[in-house]
Amino acid sequence: MWTTGTVIERIEWNDKLFSLRIEADVEPFIAGQFIKLSQIRDEKRIARAYSLVNPPGKPYIEVLAVAVEDGQLSPDLQALKVGEQIEVSTKAAGFMTLEEIPTGAIQGPHLWFLATGTAVGPFISMMETDEPWQRFEKVVLVYGVRLIEDLAYLPQIKALQQKYPQQFIFIPSVTREHYSEGLSCRIPDGLQSGLIEQTAGIALSADNSQVLICGNPEMIVDAQSTLTEKGLVKSLRRAPGQITVEKYW
Structure with missing residues (x-):
């Protein structure tokens, strides 16, 4: 399932490496797990997995990403401004915990x-x-x-x-x-x-x-x-x- 998240903060590490803090209604997760971010393009959902950087219990989720020139999603993520929205999976996954x-x-x-x-x-x-x-x-x-x-x-x-x-x-x-x-x-x-x-x-x-x-x-x-x-x-x-x-x- 998907929910709409809102970007509340951006952190620029260099010209391609960045973090997004996103306010989104997601289920509780375990440190080490990942969520998916997605956009609908040409009536098709483009989704990619991103590990959660923040520990459980924060009022936001945080992901670290690098913009890949020919990537299907990362350039759009890099272009997101504070206040803009992105689709977020409601449930985290992963066993590296x-x-x-x-x-x-x-x-x-x-x-x-x-x-x-x-x-x-x-x-x-x-x-x-x-x-x-x-x-x-x-x-x-x-x-x-x-x-x-x-x-x-x-x-x-x-x-x-x-x-x-x-x-x-x-x-x-x-x-x-x-x-x-x-x-x-x-x-x-x-x-x-x-x-x-x-x-x-x-x-x-x-x-x-x-x-x-x-x-x-x-x-x-x-x-x-x-x-x-x-x-x-x-x-x-x-x-x-x-x-x-x-x-x-």
Whole structure:
């Protein structure tokens, strides 16, 4: 089902990367889930999924998007002004949530988030809730982008560093220009070489880690392969493991 949402705020991260806060009557959701935005064009509904960046309980929903020149919906989203409307699915979906992470001995003390580009959104949503900080001793966000200007939500991330200075480890990686505050490698390469673990100051293993991966398909495949070599396995409801994946397109 669909409802009409109204844009109440825009955040411009760069000339193509932006966030929309939308006032819409949607059902309660779980941090990490996604909704769909849509428009009717030529009597056909064009819909795309966007992860919710805001935590549950806010009086709005927030999505992070990048405008793709030949995209069917994203250019229209980028053109939306405050006060204009967009169709929103009333119910969120998705299983990349902390509820799906195994509990007990298999959980381990460390939670790793591996994200590229706009896929950092669902991890921001999770980190803005109490659950990861109550369940895990360490929370690591590895955030890979091409350019420094692509690092969205840095103010929120830095606020989390101040709020959880002993728990939260933030590792940005910018691949196409020098960034003095982070790495300059692809996430799978950093995992393979051990650089990411070295930077975090903690080991990543099947005994102590849960890893959530969200981003471009190539990164997901390569990162999961490297983690498998380290002995981690994909987590399923019938067979709990250490790796949870959501393909972003």
